[in-house]
Amino acid sequence: MAKNPLNRILSRFVEIKPGEEFIASLLFLYFFLIMFPYGIIKPVRDAKYLLELGSIKLPFAYLSTAIIMGFVIHFYSKLQVKVKRRVLIISSLIFFAVTCSVSRQFFVRGDLQWMPLAFWIWANIFIVVLVTQFWILVNDVFNPREVKRLIGFFGSGGLLGGILGGLLTASLARDMPDELLLIASGILILSIFVVNYIFTWQRKNKPITDKPNYLNKERAKEPAKAGFMDCFNTVRKNYYLKLLAVVVTLTFIVTTFIDYQSKTVIEMKVDRPDEMTYIFGFFHAGLYVVPFLISIFMTSNLIKSYGIRIILLLFPLMLLLCFGGIAFWPVLGFALAIKASDKSLSFSINQYIRELLYIPVSPELKYKAKIFIDMFLNRFAKGIGALILLIFIFLPPAKWEYRVQIVSIIAVVFIIAWVFANLKVSKEYTNTVKQKLEMKWDRGDKVVAEKMDVDYTKLVFDTIDSRERSSVLYAMHLFDLIKQDKLTPEVRKLISYKADERKVSSLGGLFESGETTLVPETDDMLSEEVLGKEVKEIMSLDVYQEVMKGYIDKVLVDETGDTETSKMEVAKAIGLMESDSPLAQKLEELLEDESPEVSKYAIESAARLKRREHVPGLIYKLPNPLTREDACTALEKYGERIVGTLSDYLGDSDEDVGLRKEVASVLARIPVQDSADFLTWELAEDNEDMDPELIDALDRIRSGKRAIQVQEEIIKTKIFKEIKKYYQVLIKFYDPKSKAKKVKISEQLSKNLAASMMNIFKLLGLIYSHEDIFRAYQNIRTATKDSVDYAVELLDNILPKEIRDVVFPLIEDLPPEERVKRCRIILKTFPKM
Amino acid sequence: MEINTREKTDIIIFDIEGEIRRSDITDITLHQLVKDQLDSGKRNILLNFQNVDFIDSFGVGEILASYISTHNLGGKLKLAKISKKLFLVFQVTMLTKVLEIFDEEEIALDSFIKDQ
Numbered sequence: 001m002a003k004n005p006l007n008r009i010l011s012r013f014v015e016i017k018p019g020e021e022f023i024a025s026l027l028f029l030y031f032f033l034i035m036f037p038y039g040i041i042k043p044v045r046d047a048k049y050l051l052e053l054g055s056i057k058l059p060f061a062y063l064s065t066a067i068i069m070g071f072v073i074h075f076y077s078k079l080q081v082k083v084k085r086r087v088l089i090i091s092s093l094i095f096f097a098v099t100c101s102v103s104r105q106f107f108v109r110g111d112l113q114w115m116p117l118a119f120w121i122w123a124n125i126f127i128v129v130l131v132t133q134f135w136i137l138v139n140d141v142f143n144p145r146e147v148k149r150l151i152g153f154f155g156s157g158g159l160l161g162g163i164l165g166g167l168l169t170a171s172l173a174r175d176m177p178d179e180l181l182l183i184a185s186g187i188l189i190l191s192i193f194v195v196n197y198i199f200t201w202q203r204k205n206k207p208i209t210d211k212p213n214y215l216n217k218e219r220a221k222e223p224a225k226a227g228f229m230d231c232f233n234t235v236r237k238n239y240y241l242k243l244l245a246v247v248v249t250l251t252f253i254v255t256t257f258i259d260y261q262s263k264t265v266i267e268m269k270v271d272r273p274d275e276m277t278y279i280f281g282f283f284h285a286g287l288y289v290v291p292f293l294i295s296i297f298m299t300s301n302l303i304k305s306y307g308i309r310i311i312l313l314l315f316p317l318m319l320l321l322c323f324g325g326i327a328f329w330p331v332l333g334f335a336l337a338i339k340a341s342d343k344s345l346s347f348s349i350n351q352y353i354r355e356l357l358y359i360p361v362s363p364e365l366k367y368k369a370k371i372f373i374d375m376f377l378n379r380f381a382k383g384i385g386a387l388i389l390l391i392f393i394f395l396p397p398a399k400w401e402y403r404v405q406i407v408s409i410i411a412v413v414f415i416i417a418w419v420f421a422n423l424k425v426s427k428e429y430t431n432t433v434k435q436k437l438e439m440k441w442d443r444g445d446k447v448v449a450e451k452m453d454v455d456y457t458k459l460v461f462d463t464i465d466s467r468e469r470s471s472v473l474y475a476m477h478l479f480d481l482i483k484q485d486k487l488t489p490e491v492r493k494l495i496s497y498k499a500d501e502r503k504v505s506s507l508g509g510l511f512e513s514g515e516t517t518l519v520p521e522t523d524d525m526l527s528e529e530v531l532g533k534e535v536k537e538i539m540s541l542d543v544y545q546e547v548m549k550g551y552i553d554k555v556l557v558d559e560t561g562d563t564e565t566s567k568m569e570v571a572k573a574i575g576l577m578e579s580d581s582p583l584a585q586k587l588e589e590l591l592e593d594e595s596p597e598v599s600k601y602a603i604e605s606a607a608r609l610k611r612r613e614h615v616p617g618l619i620y621k622l623p624n625p626l627t628r629e630d631a632c633t634a635l636e637k638y639g640e641r642i643v644g645t646l647s648d649y650l651g652d653s654d655e656d657v658g659l660r661k662e663v664a665s666v667l668a669r670i671p672v673q674d675s676a677d678f679l680t681w682e683l684a685e686d687n688e689d690m691d692p693e694l695i696d697a698l699d700r701i702r703s704g705k706r707a708i709q710v711q712e713e714i715i716k717t718k719i720f721k722e723i724k725k726y727y728q729v730l731i732k733f734y735d736p737k738s739k740a741k742k743v744k745i746s747e748q749l750s751k752n753l754a755a756s757m758m759n760i761f762k763l764l765g766l767i768y769s770h771e772d773i774f775r776a777y778q779n780i781r782t783a784t785k786d787s788v789d790y791a792v793e794l795l796d797n798i799l800p801k802e803i804r805d806v807v808f809p810l811i812e813d814l815p816p817e818e819r820v821k822r823c824r825i826i827l828k829t830f831p832k833m
Numbered sequence: 834m835e836i837n838t839r840e841k842t843d844i845i846i847f848d849i850e851g852e853i854r855r856s857d858i859t860d861i862t863l864h865q866l867v868k869d870q871l872d873s874g875k876r877n878i879l880l881n882f883q884n885v886d887f888i889d890s891f892g893v894g895e896i897l898a899s900y901i902s903t904h905n906l907g908g909k910l911k912l913a914k915i916s917k918k919l920f921l922v923f924q925v926t927m928l929t930k931v932l933e934i935f936d937e938e939e940i941a942l943d944s945f946i947k948d949q
Binding site: 440441443444445447448451452453454456457458459460461462464465488490491494499595596597625626629630696750751754758778781 | 862866891894895
């Protein structure tokens with residue numbers, strides 16, 4: 001989509017995609033038009049209260065607000081269920097516009113002693129309801145990733161409104177103090193038109209239900225609950241929401257102390273009514289300037305660069321510094337610095353981070369949680385702060401410096417608790433995002449290994465197969481099943497063998513005497529222990545070894561017709577002997593036999609005997625698809641002791657690449673640290689032919705054994721190389737110069753991209769949380785909007801910045817041209833590798 | 834053994850005829866055919882066993898290897914129209930715990946769509 005002029009202008013300040021600029025601007029304007037009146041209302045509120053009642057009675061204002069807010073929330077949450085959001089917001093705006101004008105009338109009368117307190121409470125309800133409504137609407141229009149990207153822009157609308165409202169107040173406070181609230185009322189009316197337009201746009205462009213968010217008649221199985229208790233229970237029952245509630249409570253207790261301190265200081269310095277409003281107007285306007293600049297220029301980048309965890313700590317640590325300072329040096333400068341820090345960060349980064357913390361909360365819970373936490377709890381927390389501040393009411397009157405010091409010491413204690421709460425919530429944030437992402441599939445080899453015994457399955461099939469072929473083979477298979485205690489009644493039924501059926505084997509013929517055979521009827525089986533003992537004893541007899549040696553030599557040199565079956569029997573029989581039997585040496589020749597059937601039995605027997613001299617023979621069976629799987633399994637059974645030998649083949653550039661690739665997959669089946677190390681070192685050699693198999697092998701090891709570590713530097717370098725390759729392919733994919741063969745090229749390139757993406761994520765899973773990386777990858781692959789957003793959000797929280805910067809252009813939802821543009825820019829800054 | 838390939842609504846169907854035996858393989862294996870389809874971007878594979886008389890342990894290995902390769906890429910591999918005798922062996926050996934097996938091809942094809 002081409003960029004229009006508005007998009008081009010906004011792009012200078014914020015990362016805005018084509019198509020977003022109009023609605024984002026409307027929301028900017030909406031927030032501006034509710035914060036502008038607040039920039040007027042707040043100075044009036046503060047001035048009226050301090051002049052009439054004094055800062056010593058501020059705790060009563062906080063407490064009253066907290067109590068009244070409980071009723072407001074109860075009423076509001078019931079309304080939210082029954083009324084469409086559009087109607088609710090517009091009605092709220094009308095209500096506050098009208099009551100603002102009415103308040104002006106009451107102030108003009110001048111004889112109502114309760115008016116400053118009532119106006120204080122009204123102003124708090126005003127800001128809480130309207131701001132919460134704004135952020136709920138933002139979440140309706142944009143998905144969480146979009147909110148994260150644009151939050152600084154939206155917020156700066158509010159801050160700009162606050163600045164201009166404050167400045168207007170300051171300029172009119174002396175000359176037209178009584179008209180200020182009328183102006184505020186008028187601006188609120190304007191916001192109604194903007195809100196209406198937003199809903200109209202939304203209906204046309206992003207149609208989602210305008211119904212109360214958790215009342216959907218098609219989906220609801222029971223009547224939607226509403227009310228204060230329901231909102232409270234929603235938070236109470238959810239661990240993450242409880243943590244959010246704790247953070248907000250501690251935040252607003254501390255900001256209550258800040259508010260109290262700064263007002264106390266100003267009250268001491270100013271006593272004329274018009275001067276008070278004037279001072280507060282400039283004070284609030286001035287304090288919004290820095291947050292505005294932070295908001296529009298820095299917030300999104302700070303969040304992107306440092307992540308939620310670090311940014312959450314910024315605000316409380318700065319306040320800790322200031323409060324700690326004022327505890328020891330209670331000077332005006334520190335008091336104002338605290339207020340400045342509070343305003344700078346609480347209305348920019350901290351506010352936005354709190355909004356972003358709602359990202360992993362499902363919509364049904366989010367709206368109830370926001371009502372309870374953002375509307376009720378923050379004022380309730382101020383009430384708690386007020387209760388603490390009430391101590392000053394009962395203490396003898398003290399100099400303001402001592403009041404300020406005491407408050408600072410108490411604030412430090414709460415800030416420390418706040419820091420711990422923030423750390424906890426940032427950790428839980430990642431866990432909560434993870435819960436949104438289903439693990440779609442696990443590695444196939446893992447699934448198979450967990451659900452069945454492949455060796456046993458193959459043995460049953462071999463047993464059934466050998467019935468027709470050779471009674472000796474059949475008998476040896478039966479013996480195997482008995483030895484492994486796997487001759488279950490079901491298997492018996494499957495493989496039941498009649499003694500009078502035609503026998504084919506020549507080995508059977510060697511031992512046959514009349515109608516009897518060496519192999520007993522299945523119904524006449526001896527107990528496992530006895531049979532095993534007897535067979536072992538027979539096989540260890542020197543006589544038996546001699547006879548068998550003669551027979552084996554005869555079979556191996558026999559060049560007449562059908563010796564395949566005999567060789568198969570011999571190969572199987574050798575596997576049943578002891579590992580140190582001299583006959584084991586004969587296996588090498590059988591391994592090299594042309595017949596894949598003979599090889600198969602020889603391979604199996606080699607796996608049982610586990611003699612070193614058979615390893616090279618087994619390795620050379622790997623490239624042949626007919627013997628590959630059997631050879632892999634056999635080598636796997638040797639275990640850790642052949643890892644070194646396997647690595648020699650892996651690293652030998654003179655060996656066939658196909659063989660080396662298969663060796664990598666064998667090492668993957670021996671999940672020990674040495675295997676991982678050898679595979680990693682080979683990966684560092686940058687052989688493009690080998691890379692996919694090496695990466696897959698390492699992935700297999702890591703998915704099965706999380707404790708195994710890989711060398712991070714090598715893998716990181718590989719990640720960058722793989723991503724660079726991806727960028728180059730992507731740019732070629734979209735290169736308009738290659739139009740001529742575009743279709744054919746694009747198919748192949750598309751496959752290359754998909755394969756490369758998988759490799760990138762496999763590599764990431766080697767050095768970061770394997771499960772998290774794959775959870776994210778699988779959900780990005782399934783590509784529903786929600787799943788991609790949460791997946792990207794998870795990666796945003798677990799990958800370091802240097803990796804995020806290069807991975808995100810590949811996975812974020814971007815127009816193709818934008819993606820290619822970013823890739824080109826990043827490619828220029830890629831380190832030389 | 835003979836394997837024919839066809840496609841229905843983005844699902845690759847391998848019609849296998851004969852016995853899947855080690856000794857019967859001459860040029861390309863079942864796993865290799867499956868991998869070729871996976872390399873071309875296909876993710877849904879159905880093995881039609883209507884004309885399969887028997888498989889040996891090599892055949893089991895091929896099916897499992899094909900399953901693993903498909904599964905690792907987020908795809909699905911299923912079987913259809915397997916004989917009662919063979920199904921019994923699959924059951925006893927727990928292959929049915931891993932492989933989804935359907936009586937009819939249409940039911941198998943529908944199951945791919947439901948999975949999506």
